[in-house]
Amino acid sequence: MCFRGVCRDVNAQSSRSNSEQTAGNQIRGNMSGKPVLHYVSVRGRMEPVKWLLAAAGVEFEERFLETKDDLQKLRTGGSLLFQQVPMVEIDGMKMVQTRAILNYIAAKYNLCGKDLKERALIDMYVEGMADLNELILHHDFKPADKKEEDLANILDKATNRYFPVFEKVLKDHGHDFLVGNKLSRADVHLLETILMVEEFKPDALAKFPLLQSFKARISNIPNIKKFLQPGSPRKPPLQEKEIPNLMAIFS
Numbered sequence: 001m002c003f004r005g006v007c008r009d010v011n012a013q014s015s016r017s018n019s020e021q022t023a024g025n026q027i028r029g030n031m032s033g034k035p036v037l038h039y040v041s042v043r044g045r046m047e048p049v050k051w052l053l054a055a056a057g058v059e060f061e062e063r064f065l066e067t068k069d070d071l072q073k074l075r076t077g078g079s080l081l082f083q084q085v086p087m088v089e090i091d092g093m094k095m096v097q098t099r100a101i102l103n104y105i106a107a108k109y110n111l112c113g114k115d116l117k118e119r120a121l122i123d124m125y126v127e128g129m130a131d132l133n134e135l136i137l138h139h140d141f142k143p144a145d146k147k148e149e150d151l152a153n154i155l156d157k158a159t160n161r162y163f164p165v166f167e168k169v170l171k172d173h174g175h176d177f178l179v180g181n182k183l184s185r186a187d188v189h190l191l192e193t194i195l196m197v198e199e200f201k202p203d204a205l206a207k208f209p210l211l212q213s214f215k216a217r218i219s220n221i222p223n224i225k226k227f228l229q230p231g232s233p234r235k236p237p238l239q240e241k242e243i244p245n246l247m248a249i250f251s
């Protein structure tokens, strides 16, 4: 899907204007050693990247595209392999493609299981969640007359296809985490997904007691707890009024 971009301050730590930040980023690169996340100032495709970094306890900086020109600057500067964001500067690379970025972070911070078989399970769970998340991502951009039907489909898929699978995994596996006995990216992505579905339907977990306790447990892991607190880089749900600017940036 194509939208427009925006460039704004991430952690709200800087008093410089957005355009100064954007221009500065082109010139300076990243002196802090922290990953730098280039995206618009909404959840979109960057949010799971922030979740993984936060879960791993990694601090990062954000550069928000605010105009199509901001996106264009990254393109003409040769920073975007496929002319698209998300883009993450990390370990001397300018990574694009959300899944590649997530795979790298998960591998680097040992969130992919202890062996190939754990990794295979984690990948299956994560890909299932990615399918559901893709539906959620596109919901905000559906025309008004299709929104109700689209939401019904999301809730149907969440509560009749995906949540039952993860409820059963937790039951059969019998540990605190989806795979092995240690936090993996699957746990992090599942918590993110649960919270998004609950924004649509607060009682979405009513029939899933193990997912309820999973949610409480994972939310309480210190790095994740911090990310869930107000003032963190986590983004709120997209607002209708933000859509025209996104369309302007990416169209």
Ligand code: IBG
Binding pocket: 001, 002, 003, 040, 042, 044, 045, 083, 084, 085, 086, 096, 097, 098, 099, 137, 138, 246, 250
């Ligand atoms: N497969 C790529 C990935 O996962 O990184 C897709 C990237 C992508 O589509 N990026 C969009 C883009 O750069 C921005 S995300 N478009 C410009 C172009 O020329 O293709 C847009 C988006 C939002 C919210 I914001 C939900 C879904 C998509």
